[in-house]
Amino acid sequence: MREFAYKYLRHLPVVVFVGGLLAVGWWLLYNPWTALGPSLPGADGYTGSESDAGEMIAIGAHFEEMRPAVSAGIESWPRFRGEHFDNIYHNRVPLIDDFSQGGTEILWSVELGEGHAGPAIFEGLVYLLDYDEEQRADMLRVFSLETGEEQWRRWYNVHIRRNHGMSRTVPAISDEFILTIGPRGHVMCVDRLTGDLLWGIDLEREWNAEIPLWYTGQCPLLDDGVAVIAPGGDALMIGVDAATGDILWEVPNPNGWEMSHSSIIPFTYEGIKMYVYSAVGGAVGVAAGGPQAGEVLWEVPEWNHRVLAASPVCLPDGRIFLTAGYGAGSMMLQLHNRNGTIEPEILSTFRPGEGLSSEQQTPVYVDGHLFGVLPKDARAYRNQFVCADPDEITSFVWTSGSTARFGLGPFILADDKFYLLDDDGTLHIIEKNLRAFRLLDSKRLIEDGHDAWAPLAIADGYMLLRDDQTMICIDLKR
Amino acid sequence: MERKKTKSRREFIISSMRFGMVLSLGGVGGLAFRNSTKEQWVWQIDPFKCSWCGRCATHCVLNPSAVKCVHAYELCGYCDLCGGYLIPGHSARSTAAENQLCPTAAIERKFIEEPYYEYKINEDLCIGCAKCAEGCSAFGNGSLHLQVMHHLCVNCNECAIARACPSDAISRVKASGPYLMKGDFTSDGGET
Numbered sequence: 001m002r003e004f005a006y007k008y009l010r011h012l013p014v015v016v017f018v019g020g021l022l023a024v025g026w027w028l029l030y031n032p033w034t035a036l037g038p039s040l041p042g043a044d045g046y047t048g049s050e051s052d053a054g055e056m057i058a059i060g061a062h063f064e065e066m067r068p069a070v071s072a073g074i075e076s077w078p079r080f081r082g083e084h085f086d087n088i089y090h091n092r093v094p095l096i097d098d099f100s101q102g103g104t105e106i107l108w109s110v111e112l113g114e115g116h117a118g119p120a121i122f123e124g125l126v127y128l129l130d131y132d133e134e135q136r137a138d139m140l141r142v143f144s145l146e147t148g149e150e151q152w153r154r155w156y157n158v159h160i161r162r163n164h165g166m167s168r169t170v171p172a173i174s175d176e177f178i179l180t181i182g183p184r185g186h187v188m189c190v191d192r193l194t195g196d197l198l199w200g201i202d203l204e205r206e207w208n209a210e211i212p213l214w215y216t217g218q219c220p221l222l223d224d225g226v227a228v229i230a231p232g233g234d235a236l237m238i239g240v241d242a243a244t245g246d247i248l249w250e251v252p253n254p255n256g257w258e259m260s261h262s263s264i265i266p267f268t269y270e271g272i273k274m275y276v277y278s279a280v281g282g283a284v285g286v287a288a289g290g291p292q293a294g295e296v297l298w299e300v301p302e303w304n305h306r307v308l309a310a311s312p313v314c315l316p317d318g319r320i321f322l323t324a325g326y327g328a329g330s331m332m333l334q335l336h337n338r339n340g341t342i343e344p345e346i347l348s349t350f351r352p353g354e355g356l357s358s359e360q361q362t363p364v365y366v367d368g369h370l371f372g373v374l375p376k377d378a379r380a381y382r383n384q385f386v387c388a389d390p391d392e393i394t395s396f397v398w399t400s401g402s403t404a405r406f407g408l409g410p411f412i413l414a415d416d417k418f419y420l421l422d423d424d425g426t427l428h429i430i431e432k433n434l435r436a437f438r439l440l441d442s443k444r445l446i447e448d449g450h451d452a453w454a455p456l457a458i459a460d461g462y463m464l465l466r467d468d469q470t471m472i473c474i475d476l477k478r
Numbered sequence: 479m480e481r482k483k484t485k486s487r488r489e490f491i492i493s494s495m496r497f498g499m500v501l502s503l504g505g506v507g508g509l510a511f512r513n514s515t516k517e518q519w520v521w522q523i524d525p526f527k528c529s530w531c532g533r534c535a536t537h538c539v540l541n542p543s544a545v546k547c548v549h550a551y552e553l554c555g556y557c558d559l560c561g562g563y564l565i566p567g568h569s570a571r572s573t574a575a576e577n578q579l580c581p582t583a584a585i586e587r588k589f590i591e592e593p594y595y596e597y598k599i600n601e602d603l604c605i606g607c608a609k610c611a612e613g614c615s616a617f618g619n620g621s622l623h624l625q626v627m628h629h630l631c632v633n634c635n636e637c638a639i640a641r642a643c644p645s646d647a648i649s650r651v652k653a654s655g656p657y658l659m660k661g662d663f664t665s666d667g668g669e670t
Contacts, residue, residue, distance in 0.1 A: 039575035039583050046572075046589040163593050164555060213559055213593075306567075307559070326559075326617050327566035377616035 059156050059200025060188045062137070069142060069151040073124025075459040080118070080170040080219035080263050081311070082412075082457075087364050089414035089458045095476040097417065098429060098441035102475060106445065107462070108148025109472040113139075115167030115183075118219075118410075118455035119464045119471065121145055122173040122192070126457075126464060128471070129180040131166040138182035140171065140190065145462055148473060152195050158184055163214055165468055168261070170455055172222040177242045179222050183215035185259075187229055189242055199245025201229070203259075208233035210258045212280070217261025217309060221275070223288065230277050232259035237277060237286050239294060249294030255301070257281030260308035267314035270337045276312045278303065278322055283312065283333070285342060297342045302349070303331050310362040313370065315390060319347070325359025325375040327352065332393050348393060353379040355394035356386060360408045360453060364418075365390075369397065369434055371418065373409040383407055385420060385430065385437065400430075400437045412456045412463075419476070421456060425449020425467050427474075446470060518653035521637045525623035525660050527647035530612035534624055535605045537642040544630035545606035545639065547584070547599045550661040553621035556594040561617025562610035563587055563597055579609050601627070621660065628656050 081087045096103045113131035120127045126143040132155065139155035160166045160183050172179040177198070178190040185203035190196065203209035203216075209231040221228040226248060227240040236253040240246065258280040265276045266288060274285040274297050282301035287293055305328040313321040318335040329351040336343045348355075352375050356363060363372030370388045374381045383405035387397040400406070407423030417440065418430040425446025431438040445465065446452060452467035461477035485493070523534070523545065534545035558571055563585050568577040573587055584603035588596045599622075606624060614622035626648075640648035651658065 039573055039578060041570065041572035041574045043573035044587040044589045044595060046595075161592055164557070326561070375616075382616075 054205065055158075056205075057156055057158050057184075057186055057202055059186050059202065060140075060154055060190065060197035061156050063152070063154045063195060063197075065152040065195070066150050069125060070144065071124040072144065072146050073121070073460045075121070076123055076173070077121040077457040077459045078174065079120055079172040079222070080455060081265075081362065085265050086366075087362065087412055087455075088366060089412060093415065093461050094478040095415040095417065095419075095461065096429070096478050099443040100441075101478050103427075104443055104445070105474065107146075107473045107475055109470055110143065110148060110150075112466065112469060112471055113166055114162065114468050115165040116451070116454045116466075116468065117167035118170040118466070119457045120171045120173050121457050121459040121462075121464070124460070125151065126473075127171045127173055127178055129167055129169055129171055129182065131160055131183065133166075136160070138167070138180075138186060138188075140178065140180055140188065142195070145459065145464075145473070154188075154190055154195055154197065156182075156186065156188070156200075158182065158186060160184065160215070165451065166215065168215055168217045170219040170457075172220045172227075174222045174225075174242075176225075177222055177227075179220045179227050179242065181216050181218060181220045181229070183211075185209050185211050185216050185231070187220065187227070187240075189227060189240075189245065198243065199240075201240070201245070203229070203231040203233070207231040207235055207238070212259055212261055213307065214261075216259070217263075218259060219263040221264045221266070223266055223275075228264050228275055228288075230259055230264055230279060232257055232279060236279065236284065236296075237264070237275065237294070251284075251286055251294050251296060255281055257284075262308045263311045265312050265314060267312075267320075269314075269318045269335050269342070272297070272337065272340075272342065274342075276314055276320060278308050278310075278312050278324075280304070280306060280308060283320070283322055283331075283344075285335070285344075298335065298344045300331075300333060300344050300346065302346060309360045310358045313363050313365050315365060319390060320344075321356075321363065321365075321370060321390065321393070323357045323363065323372075325352070325357070325377070327377055328357075330355060330357040330393070332390070350394050352377045353381055356388040356396070361410050361455075364411070364413050366413055366432065367434060371411075371413075373406050373411070373420070374399075383409075385409070385411075385418075387434065387437075397434065398437045400439070404437070404439060408453050410453060410455050412458055414458055414476070419456065419458075419463065421452050421465055423450070423452055425452050425465075427465065445474065446472060519650040520628055520633055520653045520656050521626050521631060521640060521648055522651045522656060522658050523624050523626055524647045524649070524658055525611075525620075525625070527645050528608070528611065528624055529645040529647070530608040530615070530624075531644055532607050532609070533642045533644070534639050535607040537639045538606070539634060539638050540630065540632065542604075543606040543639075544627055544632070545624050546601050546604045546627050546630075547606065547608070547610055547622055548625045548657075548659060549597060549599055550621045550623070550659055551596075552661045553619045554597065555619055555621075556590060556596060557618060558593045558595055559617075560587070560595065560597060560614070562614030562622040564613075566613075579613050581605070581607060581609065585610060597622070623660050625657055625659065628653075 137155040187201040235250040237251040239248040262278040283303040285297040320333040323330040332347040359375035385400040411420035429440040449467040
């Protein structure tokens with residue numbers, strides 16, 4: 001036994017030592033991460049944008065008249081959010097409270113190119129910047145509000161790739177002019193009465209504008225004969241003479257802020273008129289009119305989000321409510337007039353679900369309260385219609401509850417009722433109520449409706465609604 | 479006249495035991511037959527109830543979890559800006575690590591054509607944390623969602639995740655239809 005132990009075990013220390021040495025060597029040399037690699041840009045095979053920015057587009061080159069335009073209406077909804085930028089129909093025409101009183105008959109409908117462009121109405125005529133998929137053209141189409149008959153169209157050929165819809169904006173109409181912005185930033189100004197082309201601007205080519213994801217959503221502004229556009233790129237904002245196309249003023253853009261889907265909203269605070277805009281990079285107030293026109297009055301770079309669709313809501317006391325979807329949430333500003341100098345103060349900033357916010361539609365301010373549809377990322381409150389007191393913006397006066405959700409719901413306030421369109425083409429009638437949510441009635445008006453996100457328009461009691469393919473007209477008069 | 483033979487006590491006990499054994503054998507066989515032919519049940523997640531709390535990743539008895547993300551391609555928008563792939567506040571819409579929401583880079587993004595991208599789940603890397611499903615539901619169509627993968631699940635008598643699920647999204651479903659994929663059924667239980 002002793003011999004056996006001596007024979008075999010005497011080498012044991014050497015074996016253990018060599019084994020230990022090998023183990024340490026393996027431990028030092030073994031790399032458990034060899035199977036892993038870094039995540040680097042370009043792994044998706046994307047080889048760069050096929051930009052069409054250099055392409056010369058003959059804006060407004062084509063015109064066709066179907067029949068002489070006959071105006072039969074009195075009222076107008078002349079631009080995005082209506083005449084007063086508040087999304088409220090101020091006429092006191094009694095409108096239906098529920099669908100037993102009417103509103104279910106489709107007076108006329110028209111098939112459109114895929115998109116979310118909303119109509120404007122001016123004295124009996126409907127103006128829409130459609131995208132004609134067959135002709136591959138941004139097409140300004142004019143219809144009779146009463147019959148839906150197309151009166152004339154003006155268009156230009158431009159290639160738009162399908163990207164969750166193509167058209168997105170609402171034209172601006174005045175007595176003399178029609179102003180449009182196409183998906184790729186082509187601004188077109190047309191004589192309203194004759195349809196003649198007045199001028200065009202290619203924001204991408206002429207102002208180095210960066211067209212936002214899913215194309216341009218900024219609705220143009222016509223203000224006292226001046227076309228006000230926010231290109232981003234070389235200029236944060238420009239004022240263009242609507243009659244001639246001459247550039248009247250431009251706002252420098254030293255910080256390289258970009259165009260958003262948000263639209264410019266005029267606002268007068270303590271006698272100072274300004275254009276309020278929510279750009280990708282920050283919020284800004286630009287002097288409107290007078291010798292100061294085009295001067296930056298204030299800016300808030302803290303309001304910086306990649307996807308901004310809702311427009312600023314300006315309250316009479318100088319507060320400005322800013323909101324965005326995709327995780328951004330909202331911000332409440334207070335403007336202060338200090339001896340003629342406007343200074344903004346950030347009152348509150350909060351995430352979605354912690355207060356009023358919106359992904360796409362701009363809230364409505366009425367009777368000292370804000371009404372809106374919450375975004376999908378508002379957690380338990382997602383897609384609910386809510387009422388909020390601006391003084392306590394991080395809480396709700398009421399919500400529509402978990403059984404009443406409304407997608408990305410465009411809505412209008414008319415005759416003290418909210419008319420709210422769900423994604424699937426269902427129109428809901430909700431009482432304007434500062435104490436509780438009260439749904440009056442609902443009716444699906446667009447068969448197989450899908451992505452009904454375009455802003456609504458109403459005039460002479462007729463309401464225009466659309467989903468991504470079809471626009472319909474209904475009569476809401478009682 | 480032959481007198482009727484009476485059973486002894488021993489014979490009675492033996493025959494009773496024989497009868498009892500045959501009866502129990504038949505019972506066991508019957509139960510075995512019934513068990514072998516009756517419908518089996520497995521655990522599954524109702525994606526319309528799921529609230530993306532992340533407990534599927536941490537409460538499964540398996541590590542990594544038997545819950546994985548799946549993709550309903552017919553619902554997907556093939557977005558460039560994918561809320562399930564990109565972290566909120568991303569610096570660029572690219573595959574760089576700092577832009578990815580998934581903690582294990584389990585989602586593969588592939589350029590199809592301007593402006594569309596396809597997103598595939600690498601099941602080996604997925605830990606079922608639901609971050610992508612939450613992002614997709616918050617900003618997109620909700621095509622990314624969680625399912626219990628039955629080639630991994632050990633089908634515990636009492637599922638540890640089901641016990642921890644705050645929204646009662648996990649329940650037993652018939653093994654003949656073990657998945658509740660979005661696109662195959664609707665939130666009210668109807669078939670698409």
